[in-house]
Amino acid sequence: MDGTTGGAGLDARLDGVGVHFGEPDAGLQAIDGLTLDIPAGSFTVIIGPNGCGKSTLLRLLAGLLAPSTGSVTVGGREPRAGDGRVALAFQQPRLVPWRTTLANVALPLELDGVPPMERHDRAVVALERVGLAGAAGLRPRELSGGMAQRAALARALITDPPVLLLDEPFSALDALTRETFDAELQRLWMEQPRTVVLVTHSVVEAVALADRVVVMTPRPGRVARVVEVDLDRPRPPELLGHPRAAELAAEVRAGLASGRALELRPWAEGEGAA
Amino acid sequence: MRRVAAALLSLAAFLVAWKLITLLGGYPEFILPAPEVVAERAVRAIASGVLWEHAGVTLLEIVLGFALGAGAAVLTGIALGKSVLVERVLSPYIVAAQAVPILALAPLLDIWFGGGLLARVVICALIVFFPIAIATMVGIRSADPLLDEMLRSLGAGPAQRTRLLEIPSALPVIFGGLRVGVTLAVIGAVVAEWAGASTGLGVLINIANQGLFDTPLMFVALAALAVIGLAFYGLVVAVERRLVSR
Numbered sequence: 001m002d003g004t005t006g007g008a009g010l011d012a013r014l015d016g017v018g019v020h021f022g023e024p025d026a027g028l029q030a031i032d033g034l035t036l037d038i039p040a041g042s043f044t045v046i047i048g049p050n051g052c053g054k055s056t057l058l059r060l061l062a063g064l065l066a067p068s069t070g071s072v073t074v075g076g077r078e079p080r081a082g083d084g085r086v087a088l089a090f091q092q093p094r095l096v097p098w099r100t101t102l103a104n105v106a107l108p109l110e111l112d113g114v115p116p117m118e119r120h121d122r123a124v125v126a127l128e129r130v131g132l133a134g135a136a137g138l139r140p141r142e143l144s145g146g147m148a149q150r151a152a153l154a155r156a157l158i159t160d161p162p163v164l165l166l167d168e169p170f171s172a173l174d175a176l177t178r179e180t181f182d183a184e185l186q187r188l189w190m191e192q193p194r195t196v197v198l199v200t201h202s203v204v205e206a207v208a209l210a211d212r213v214v215v216m217t218p219r220p221g222r223v224a225r226v227v228e229v230d231l232d233r234p235r236p237p238e239l240l241g242h243p244r245a246a247e248l249a250a251e252v253r254a255g256l257a258s259g260r261a262l263e264l265r266p267w268a269e270g271e272g273a274a
Numbered sequence: 275m276r277r278v279a280a281a282l283l284s285l286a287a288f289l290v291a292w293k294l295i296t297l298l299g300g301y302p303e304f305i306l307p308a309p310e311v312v313a314e315r316a317v318r319a320i321a322s323g324v325l326w327e328h329a330g331v332t333l334l335e336i337v338l339g340f341a342l343g344a345g346a347a348v349l350t351g352i353a354l355g356k357s358v359l360v361e362r363v364l365s366p367y368i369v370a371a372q373a374v375p376i377l378a379l380a381p382l383l384d385i386w387f388g389g390g391l392l393a394r395v396v397i398c399a400l401i402v403f404f405p406i407a408i409a410t411m412v413g414i415r416s417a418d419p420l421l422d423e424m425l426r427s428l429g430a431g432p433a434q435r436t437r438l439l440e441i442p443s444a445l446p447v448i449f450g451g452l453r454v455g456v457t458l459a460v461i462g463a464v465v466a467e468w469a470g471a472s473t474g475l476g477v478l479i480n481i482a483n484q485g486l487f488d489t490p491l492m493f494v495a496l497a498a499l500a501v502i503g504l505a506f507y508g509l510v511v512a513v514e515r516r517l518v519s520r
Contacts, residue, residue, distance in 0.1 A: 062427050064426060080429075081429045082428055083429065088427045090423075094420050094423075096438070098519060111430050
């Protein structure tokens with residue numbers, strides 16, 4: 001895309017970011033004073049309680065939302081939706097119901113004006129990569145929840161974006177399927193490194209996948225703690241029984257708890273705390 | 275096969291009921307002619323070319339009026355659906371125009387648009403416009419906001435989102451409007467002819483009814499309108515089946 005990194009993704013920075021919805025004096029302060037560096041090619045997991053602005057953070061990085069205060073950059077530039085640098089996969093698959101799986105996966109290429117033949121070929125490859133080769137001709141309503149989410153992942157990956165944003169993409173799946181997905185996501189990332197930012201509620205998932213876990217405070221969201229995960233890869237599910245993994249999980253949980261403690265303090269005092 | 279059989283059976287039942295009413299009531303022909311009298315009159319009207327002469331004009335008015343009215347309505351409906359401002363500015367006029375009886379406006383429109391085919395097409399288009407415009411607006415707004423955000427995240431602009439999401443989402447509702455609109459187009463053509471025309475099925479109804487006291491011929495003209503309405507409705511449904519796959 002551009003020369004900011006050696007091909008393994010782009011870095012992202014949020015600097016003193018605040019996001020306010022609604023009227024200046026009323027409304028909702030979703031994020032306040034959030035500063036975060038996401039290194040190029042890293043796997044970052046954002047974890048935090050409901051409503052702490054995790055999804056808002058991803059929307060900022062995807063260029064769907066501009067910060068009210070502060071600055072957001074991806075690869076040194078302000079992100080803009082559709083600039084090919086960032087892809088966002090949502091909590092729901094969000095497949096277009098009247099398109100086949102293949103046509104859904106090819107949608108980003110269609111918007112970029114890629115010719116139909118090339119579109120088709122690349123979508124076939126993208127579906128194969130997520131293990132959905134047989135579902136190309138099916139409509140979204142004929143897919144299981146897991147298959148639909150794979151298709152959504154294929155759609156996000158088809159443009160080979162330097163930055164992949166994942167907003168709790170597996171939260172609607174059962175625990176076993178989810179474990180498989182986490183392992184596959186890790187495999188995909190190791191095969192083709194890029195910057196990944198994954199939002200989750202699950203401490204286990206965070207430790208299983210992340211280079212760094214960013215723990216956020218309750219609303220207004222800011223960074224409570226950053227936990228570096230120094231476990232070897234690939235990390236099979238068994239590894240999570242390892243003492244070091246348990247230690248890291250405890251650290252993330254402590255971070256979440258300290259965030260909650262912060263919430264209990266009066267707002268005036270909480271102002272300016274990080 | 276079964277559909278055709280059901281339709282034929284229902285037609286037969288209708289004709290039998292009609293015949294029974296004329297038999298039991300013993301009405302004179304100028305009040306309620308029996309079905310075979312109307313059929314015989316239809317054969318004569320077709321043979322003499324009278325029916326074709328009038329029906330052809332009305333068909334042309336319906337096709338042009340519906341195309342103009344539906345085309346304008348879909349475009350307006352998209353604008354109304356996409357912009358609250360456009361809706362605020364335009365909708366009072368659209369609703370007011372719809373509330374004014376077209377029957378009262380028709381003679382005026384006939385003068386404004388020169389009294390020819392154009393005038394009748396415009397009147398027909400006006401009557402068709404409202405249900406389709408409203409259906410399109412509602413349909414455009416029914417697009418899933420989650421899919422809209424997904425498309426925006428891929429950098430799709432407003433025009434692309436309209437083409438790829440809003441229009442396909444709106445199609446089932448738009449076709450609901452088109453079904454209503456196409457039957458109104460038949461009424462619109464007749465109303466327009468009554469406002470000032472020398473040919474057309476509406477004119478034929480007037481001639482048969484008030485000039486010739488030929489009630490069977492009036493029934494022939496009414497039946498022709500019904501058949502035209504059914505045919506166009508069927509056409510809209512057929513197009514809908516092809517385009518709306520859900």
